[in-house]
Amino acid sequence: MAAEDGARRYGRAMNEAFKACAAATGVTQKQLATEVHSSEAGVSRYLNGLRIAPADFLDSFFRFLETHGCGLDDDARRELHDLRREALRTSTADANRIAYLEELTCGLQVRIDELLQMLQDERDQHAHRLQQGSEEADRLLRLLADATGERDLLERRVEELRRAAQDTDLLARQLAEAGEERLRLEAGLGEKERQLQHATDYIRTIEADWERVSAQATALARELQVVRAQVEHLMNPAAPDTAQAVPALVAPGPQERTSQPAPAPGSTPGSAPAPLRTVPAGRAATRLPLAPPPPVRPGAGSSLGRTRALLLVIGLFLLGLGITFAVVQHQDAVADLRAPTCAAADADGDDCVTVEDARVQDRTGARDESAVYQLTVVRASGRLAAYAVDKSVYDNALQGTTVGLKVWKGRVVEIRAGGSSTRFDPIRWTTLWSLLLVWGGAVSLACARLLSRVSRTRTVILAAAFLVWTESLGEVAVDAASGWSAVLATAFWLIALALTMWACMTW
Numbered sequence: 001m002a003a004e005d006g007a008r009r010y011g012r013a014m015n016e017a018f019k020a021c022a023a024a025t026g027v028t029q030k031q032l033a034t035e036v037h038s039s040e041a042g043v044s045r046y047l048n049g050l051r052i053a054p055a056d057f058l059d060s061f062f063r064f065l066e067t068h069g070c071g072l073d074d075d076a077r078r079e080l081h082d083l084r085r086e087a088l089r090t091s092t093a094d095a096n097r098i099a100y101l102e103e104l105t106c107g108l109q110v111r112i113d114e115l116l117q118m119l120q121d122e123r124d125q126h127a128h129r130l131q132q133g134s135e136e137a138d139r140l141l142r143l144l145a146d147a148t149g150e151r152d153l154l155e156r157r158v159e160e161l162r163r164a165a166q167d168t169d170l171l172a173r174q175l176a177e178a179g180e181e182r183l184r185l186e187a188g189l190g191e192k193e194r195q196l197q198h199a200t201d202y203i204r205t206i207e208a209d210w211e212r213v214s215a216q217a218t219a220l221a222r223e224l225q226v227v228r229a230q231v232e233h234l235m236n237p238a239a240p241d242t243a244q245a246v247p248a249l250v251a252p253g254p255q256e257r258t259s260q261p262a263p264a265p266g267s268t269p270g271s272a273p274a275p276l277r278t279v280p281a282g283r284a285a286t287r288l289p290l291a292p293p294p295p296v297r298p299g300a301g302s303s304l305g306r307t308r309a310l311l312l313v314i315g316l317f318l319l320g321l322g323i324t325f326a327v328v329q330h331q332d333a334v335a336d337l338r339a340p341t342c343a344a345a346d347a348d349g350d351d352c353v354t355v356e357d358a359r360v361q362d363r364t365g366a367r368d369e370s371a372v373y374q375l376t377v378v379r380a381s382g383r384l385a386a387y388a389v390d391k392s393v394y395d396n397a398l399q400g401t402t403v404g405l406k407v408w409k410g411r412v413v414e415i416r417a418g419g420s421s422t423r424f425d426p427i428r429w430t431t432l433w434s435l436l437l438v439w440g441g442a443v444s445l446a447c448a449r450l451l452s453r454v455s456r457t458r459t460v461i462l463a464a465a466f467l468v469w470t471e472s473l474g475e476v477a478v479d480a481a482s483g484w485s486a487v488l489a490t491a492f493w494l495i496a497l498a499l500t501m502w503a504c505m506t507w
Contacts, residue, residue: 006087011049013083014061018047021070035067036060052087052096055103156399308448315444322437336408354407356380360397375415377403387412392420 088100342352365373373394396418406414
């Protein structure tokens with residue numbers, strides 16, 4: 001009975017919709033049967049509720065009504081489908097129940113597919129959100145690392161500022177002490193000036209006394225010379241005739257000083273006569289002869305020439321050797337500028353430059369311009385090393401940063417930080433030897449020039465020629481690694497030395 005009620009309600013609802021359309025448009029069941037591709041008897045049984053119309057007939061029925069201008073809305077269509085399913089569910093016929101179960105299964109499958117699609121969409125969205133979350137976490141970790149680095153940098157800056165404040169306080173105290181010391185010095189300056197004026201007056205008094213004593217000593221020396229000449233005249237009875245016109249040698253009195261005449265041309269030092277004056281009336285004048293010049297020892301000229309030649313040779317030899325040492329040291333100091341960079345296989349080579357990175361562990365330096373700035377770095381080998389650098393390198397090399405080291409033959413010759421660099425040019429023992437040799441050569445040449453009668457032009461020409469020889473041949477000897485080149489350079493150098501000695505002896 002319930003099955004019949006469900007089928008009748010379903011058929012009645014379709015029949016009411018058809019009758020409304022037929023009343024409005026005049027369509028018949030025959031037209032409906034023709035358009036839905038069914039028999040007129042079957043359509044009548046569907047509309048009277050004797051059979052349950054399937055879903056495809058109901059969809060064709062909706063299209064028929066819509067074609068003739070009697071289309072149903074969505075609620076009416078949904079209601080008819082609900083009545084159809086209810087009629088199938090309450091039907092006692094196996095075919096209707098099977099159709100109901102198949103339709104229910106299809107609906108459930110569609111729902112399951114929709115739920116699976118929704119689940120897949122949710123899963124994709126969750127994976128996307130998870131990926132975004134992971135990327136956001138990585139970004140936050142990077143931001144955290146950057147913030148940590150900036151915090152450490154700010155802490156170092158704060159520490160440097162604290163040290164700078166302490167240094168500023170110390171400098172302020174030192175400046176105050178210096179101001180107090182300046183006031184004390186200014187207070188004592190007047191007393192020092194008075195003492196200086198007193199000392200100046202005292203010195204002038206002493207100078208006046210010294211001039212007076214010097215005049216008296218000069219007068220006594222002249223008296224002594226006159227007495228000595230008279231004694232020699234008395235001790236030498238074989239003196240020349242005293243009748244010759246020889247001026248009297250008498251010491252001048254306090255009121256009879258005269259200027260000493262200039263010596264005659266060609267006379268030697270020490271042969272000039274004593275100051276002359278006229279003997280007063282009533283006093284006998286003793287005429288004294290002049291002393292003969294001292295004899296010249298035989299061989300003195302040749303000995304002096306050998307001494308001059310020896311000094312000249314020694315001076316030129318020392319100058320050439322000193323300049324050669326200086327050139328060798330300069331070439332070694334700038335050799336790294338022309339050397340290539342070492343490859344990975346030749347990292348420890350002696351003919352190439354190695355570049356390595358080092359981490360700054362500590363940095364020390366004062367705040368004035370004349371301070372020495374020092375960096376303590378950890379090299380690639382793990383060894384600590386300290387270097388004195390310029391202010392620009394010190395400012396760029398912060399603690400914890402990386403600087404570049406340029407290594408030449410196991411020695412660090414340059415350090416780079418940012419766009420600044422500092423070179424380390426070692427002062428070797430050859431620098432001191434070069435200075436000492438050049439100084440000794442100059443002294444020897446000066447002594448030879450003082451003892452020599454050779455003209456200044458010949459001396460300069462000889463020195464220049466020898467220096468050119470020794471310098472050029474010294475360059476050949478330095479560049480020659482070994483073998484016959486070094487032997488030939490040494491032979492030429494010895495020939496130049498022998499020619500120079502022969503020229504010195506003959507001149």
